[in-house]
Amino acid sequence: MEAAAGGPRQLDPGTMLDGKYRIESLIAVGGMGAVYLGTHTQLRKRVAIKVLNPQLNNPQMIERFHREAITASQIGHEGIAQVTDIGTSAANEPFLVMEFLEGESLAGRIRNSGVLPVEVAAELACSILSPLGAAHAAGIVHRDLKPDNVFLVRQSRGEMVKLLDFGISRAQGLEGEFRLTTTGLVLGTPYYMSPEQARGDTNITPAADIYALGVILYEMLVGRVPINADNYNQLMYKVMTGDYVPPRSLRPEIPVELEQIILNAMDNAPEQRPPSAAALEQALLPFCRPTFRDHTIERLSAPRLVNRTTPPPMSSQLPSPSGGFATDRTVQASPMPPLASQLEPATQMPRAKSKAPLFGALLVLVLGGGIAAAVLVSRGGETKPTQPAPIAKTEPAVAPATGSNEPAKVEEPKPALPKKITLKFTIDPPDAKVFIDDLAQPDGEVTVPADDQKHRLKITAPSFTPHEEEILFDESQRFSINLEKIVAKTTPTKPTKPTKPTKPGKPGKPDRIDTTSPYQ
Numbered sequence: 001m002e003a004a005a006g007g008p009r010q011l012d013p014g015t016m017l018d019g020k021y022r023i024e025s026l027i028a029v030g031g032m033g034a035v036y037l038g039t040h041t042q043l044r045k046r047v048a049i050k051v052l053n054p055q056l057n058n059p060q061m062i063e064r065f066h067r068e069a070i071t072a073s074q075i076g077h078e079g080i081a082q083v084t085d086i087g088t089s090a091a092n093e094p095f096l097v098m099e100f101l102e103g104e105s106l107a108g109r110i111r112n113s114g115v116l117p118v119e120v121a122a123e124l125a126c127s128i129l130s131p132l133g134a135a136h137a138a139g140i141v142h143r144d145l146k147p148d149n150v151f152l153v154r155q156s157r158g159e160m161v162k163l164l165d166f167g168i169s170r171a172q173g174l175e176g177e178f179r180l181t182t183t184g185l186v187l188g189t190p191y192y193m194s195p196e197q198a199r200g201d202t203n204i205t206p207a208a209d210i211y212a213l214g215v216i217l218y219e220m221l222v223g224r225v226p227i228n229a230d231n232y233n234q235l236m237y238k239v240m241t242g243d244y245v246p247p248r249s250l251r252p253e254i255p256v257e258l259e260q261i262i263l264n265a266m267d268n269a270p271e272q273r274p275p276s277a278a279a280l281e282q283a284l285l286p287f288c289r290p291t292f293r294d295h296t297i298e299r300l301s302a303p304r305l306v307n308r309t310t311p312p313p314m315s316s317q318l319p320s321p322s323g324g325f326a327t328d329r330t331v332q333a334s335p336m337p338p339l340a341s342q343l344e345p346a347t348q349m350p351r352a353k354s355k356a357p358l359f360g361a362l363l364v365l366v367l368g369g370g371i372a373a374a375v376l377v378s379r380g381g382e383t384k385p386t387q388p389a390p391i392a393k394t395e396p397a398v399a400p401a402t403g404s405n406e407p408a409k410v411e412e413p414k415p416a417l418p419k420k421i422t423l424k425f426t427i428d429p430p431d432a433k434v435f436i437d438d439l440a441q442p443d444g445e446v447t448v449p450a451d452d453q454k455h456r457l458k459i460t461a462p463s464f465t466p467h468e469e470e471i472l473f474d475e476s477q478r479f480s481i482n483l484e485k486i487v488a489k490t491t492p493t494k495p496t497k498p499t500k501p502t503k504p505g506k507p508g509k510p511d512r513i514d515t516t517s518p519y520q
Helices: 059-075 106-113 118-137 207-222 232-241 256-265 277-287 290-301 356-367 369-378
Strands: 021-029 033-040 045-052 083-088 094-099 103-105 150-155 158-163 420-428 433-436 439-441 445-449 454-460 467-472 477-482
Touching: 021 045, 045 059, 059 083, 059 094, 059 118, 103 106, 106 150, 106 207, 118 150, 118 158, 118 207, 118 277, 118 290, 207 256, 207 277, 256 277, 277 290, 420 433, 433 445
Parallel strands: 420 477
Antiparallel strands: 021 033, 033 045, 045 094, 083 094, 103 150, 150 158, 420 445, 433 439, 433 454, 454 467
């Protein structure tokens, strides 16, 4: 199919990419290219395929296009749309393969619903800040956060927020490796652009994303963006000077404290904005509904969670010679301290590569005793490892040195379980009964002592199929369960034909026998 004037060439349904992806239909067209619904023909799985506009097919734009795949893989957060493959079509058009999402963008929600209730806007903002904080923890700034790049995914248990389009994101500390733009070039969507981006500053920090979140929150509560103008230059001037009307002037019922949070997030000075996505999320929690707030507080106060995947090689943990960064695939669920890349050069922590014993002790905690032993031996045959620093006021148990060349084994302390947990139930039909270990429970919410044992959950209702599963009492949980209604199977019967009376003097005819084949 030919390209529209000034737009990308559109692919016909049935077009094959890389021998395994089939184009089904066009979803959307943007400046960078077109997005299609596709099928992985080998897995028979629906995917979204983004194809780069051929007019932008140059090395710099291809690298920027592939940045989205690299960035999503580095962050590894469920709230960020995952890119599963990259390739090039037969017409030399680069493409990305992403998970297919069903739902609507936040821009569509605002366009269709108008202003949102305060608690809904606050909850959506918190749901955006969670994956955004994970990106910042990986040293990545989105730089184009806007409602069009926030997707509300429909799921069986409600909606989930997914962040899209990290195409113009940049990893802090990698400016020497990724120079995709000319110095001073303005990148981003003007209405959500921070003053430092509007000025063309080269050092863009996570504070730019905090500013954009403030603009999005303003728009959700008021129904329009805070800054608008007749032309681009005028808009840039208003962004740099902070020329906008406070939200309560347009919607007085917005709480004063919430307005102040928005004004702080949109402060012209990056250092005056909230110090992190987690700090802004904490400030917004009082404006959320209790159920959402309780769940988020549990997540933020949870201990550090480690993905149960094979640890990366040791070389990926070390600072790279080119000044790059490496992640340890660890998700920080508790409120995060300021990133080292956000600190001023005078306050940045020195690299730990010159402190061999401390580095070896840290690897003991992160990677396990076996790898730590290899590190200690490689440092000159040290036979006695240094005691690791206390973590959260809990000293790890260290076996005494035996005089052998084998390092002492370190046992990580198990996190203490909470004394009590809360189980919340949302069940259809509402009159369903909840049983835990065959004991009936009150409707809606149950508080039980915490333990690490398996318990049997059963939910029943008349004329519905019961639901059963095993659960643990290790943390507070929410269950949203829809029971399936039992449909009774009935076989229709054919009405009998009345018998005609016989006439006098004539013998009656034998009854007619009707036969019906089950195969007709």
